[in-house]
Amino acid sequence: MDALIEYSPSLLAGAWVTLKVAILSLLLAVSTGLFGAACKLSKIAPLRWWTALYTTVVRGVPDLVMMLLVFYGGQVLLNQVSDRLEWEMIELNAFAAGVLTIGFIFGAYFTETFRGAFQAVPVGQMEAGRAYGMSGWQVFWRILFPQMLRYALPGMGNNWLVLLKSTAIVSMIGLSDMTWLADQAGRTTHQPFAFYLAVCVLYLAMTSVSNAVFQRLERRYNVGVREANV
Amino acid sequence: MEWFDLTVVTGSLPEFWRGLWMTLQLTAIALVVGFAFAVPLSIARVSKNPWMSAPVRAYTYFFRGTPMLVQLLLVYYGVGQSEWIQGMWETGNPFWLLFRDAYFCALVAFSLNTCAYQLEMFAGAIRNTPHGEVEAATAMGMTRATALRRIILPSALRRALPPLSNEVILMLQGSAIASAVTLVDLTGAARNVYSRHYAPFEAFIFAGLLYLAVTFILVGLFRVAENRWLAHLQPRRSASAQKD
Numbered sequence: 034m035d036a037l038i039e040y041s042p043s044l045l046a047g048a049w050v051t052l053k054v055a056i057l058s059l060l061l062a063v064s065t066g067l068f069g070a071a072c073k074l075s076k077i078a079p080l081r082w083w084t085a086l087y088t089t090v091v092r093g094v095p096d097l098v099m100m101l102l103v104f105y106g107g108q109v110l111l112n113q114v115s116d117r118l119e120w121e122m123i124e125l126n127a128f129a130a131g132v133l134t135i136g137f138i139f140g141a142y143f144t145e146t147f148r149g150a151f152q153a154v155p156v157g158q159m160e161a162g163r164a165y166g167m168s169g170w171q172v173f174w175r176i177l178f179p180q181m182l183r184y185a186l187p188g189m190g191n192n193w194l195v196l197l198k199s200t201a202i203v204s205m206i207g208l209s210d211m212t213w214l215a216d217q218a219g220r221t222t223h224q225p226f227a228f229y230l231a232v233c234v235l236y237l238a239m240t241s242v243s244n245a246v247f248q249r250l251e252r253r254y255n256v257g258v259r260e261a262n263v
Numbered sequence: 264m265e266w267f268d269l270t271v272v273t274g275s276l277p278e279f280w281r282g283l284w285m286t287l288q289l290t291a292i293a294l295v296v297g298f299a300f301a302v303p304l305s306i307a308r309v310s311k312n313p314w315m316s317a318p319v320r321a322y323t324y325f326f327r328g329t330p331m332l333v334q335l336l337l338v339y340y341g342v343g344q345s346e347w348i349q350g351m352w353e354t355g356n357p358f359w360l361l362f363r364d365a366y367f368c369a370l371v372a373f374s375l376n377t378c379a380y381q382l383e384m385f386a387g388a389i390r391n392t393p394h395g396e397v398e399a400a401t402a403m404g405m406t407r408a409t410a411l412r413r414i415i416l417p418s419a420l421r422r423a424l425p426p427l428s429n430e431v432i433l434m435l436q437g438s439a440i441a442s443a444v445t446l447v448d449l450t451g452a453a454r455n456v457y458s459r460h461y462a463p464f465e466a467f468i469f470a471g472l473l474y475l476a477v478t479f480i481l482v483g484l485f486r487v488a489e490n491r492w493l494a495h496l497q498p499r500r501s502a503s504a505q506k507d
Binding site: 092229 | 324325328329336340341432436438439442443450453454457467468470478
């Protein structure tokens with residue numbers, strides 16, 4: 034217990050790293066997902082093929098393998114570039130590699146979530162917007178997007194929880210997130226059990242808070258939708 | 264291609280096969296063990312008696328709310344290095360000695376994890392059993408246990424097939440973290456090949472392709488299973504569609 038108290042500032046710093054990785058990856062994944070959904074629903078066939086390839090490959094390859102590929106492969110590419118330009122060696126940052134990989138992977142999951150949500154909005158809604166004389170952008174921003182969000186929120190909440198938990202693998206490329214720090218502290222103090230358990234508690238706290246936030250958001254975006262009383 | 268040297272892959276094929284075999288073993292055993300515990304626990308989960316459902320709920324809350332990597336480290340380094348367990352090792356009790364073995368620890372962590380996910384899926388499917396099925400069973404004079412065994416479980420497990428196929432694929436991908444506890448699974452083999460040849464593209468792209476191939480096979484198998492056991496839930500085909 035004393036060891037836990039002694040190392041708690043370090044663990045909390047690690048929790049902050051975990052949160053930063055998760056939130057930045059989320060931003061990347063949501064924007065990739067919106068773009069991907071647009072491509073999947075586009076009329077241009079090659080765009081649809083490429084997005085289909087992207088979502089298939091991401092779901093078939095483990096996140097860890099992709100992260101190792103980006104981290105070690107990216108370093109090799111960077112070395113070649115810096116050699117050719119006769120720069121000094123640039124070290125690929127584990128943080129950047131982690132955020133890029135997780136954002137890329139979850140971009141595929143958000144693509145599917147958004148695609149389904151866009152398709153769930155009745156076409157009549159868009160037609161009504163047009164009939165009121167709104168421009169294409171106005172129809173998207175005022176009609177399609179807010180309604181799409183209602184359908185997308187449950188899937189987004191789910192994706193976020195999976196994303197948050199998958200940040201733990203950044204510790205395997207040496208980023209000092211809370212899992213990595215718990216590993217170090219556990220080795221030094223010979224009390225790994227207590228430290229890993231503390232990490233579990235921190236993750237549980239994060240997932241529970243996220244659940245509460247998503248429940249509130251869902252209530253907000255479901256205003257005006259009648260629920261069936263069973 | 265300068266950046267992709269095929270001889271690195273061909274030279275390490277036996278290593279990749281051994282790793283793949285380890286990955287398949289870990290995934291399959293964990294899924295089967297998890298399934299065996301998930302079915303009875305899912306019945307406890309939907310029980311109206313809080314003494315039955317609350318402990319199961321706490322278990323799934325913990326295992327679904329934390330990363331599997333941390334669970335694996337907790338079992339391997341955490342349990343194995345606690346003084347109490349080390350005391351048990353000195354007594355020579357064979358069960359506790361198992362916790363020294365990375366393979367056993369990985370199986371324990373993976374099974375506990377997948378069991379938590381599977382049991383929530385089954386519990387959801389049991390809750391969604393159509394009223395009429397249960398009423399018909401009661402009307403036929405079945406006891407609760409018989410209705411559970413003959414009607415509710417077979418119906419719920421079939422409807423749980425699509426989410427189960429998802430979980431099987433997630434477990435295959437998730438098992439890649441086994442290399443964190445010294446096991447040489449497919450990812451572990453790729454890491455070894457990488458560090459020996461300093462060839463990240465060859466090692467990780469080839470491993471990724473193997474994972475992709477296994478995923479495709481699994482998806483195909485589940486499609487066959489769904490056609491067989493979920494045929495009664497599929498939309499009825501129109502006469503024109505039946506011809507082809």
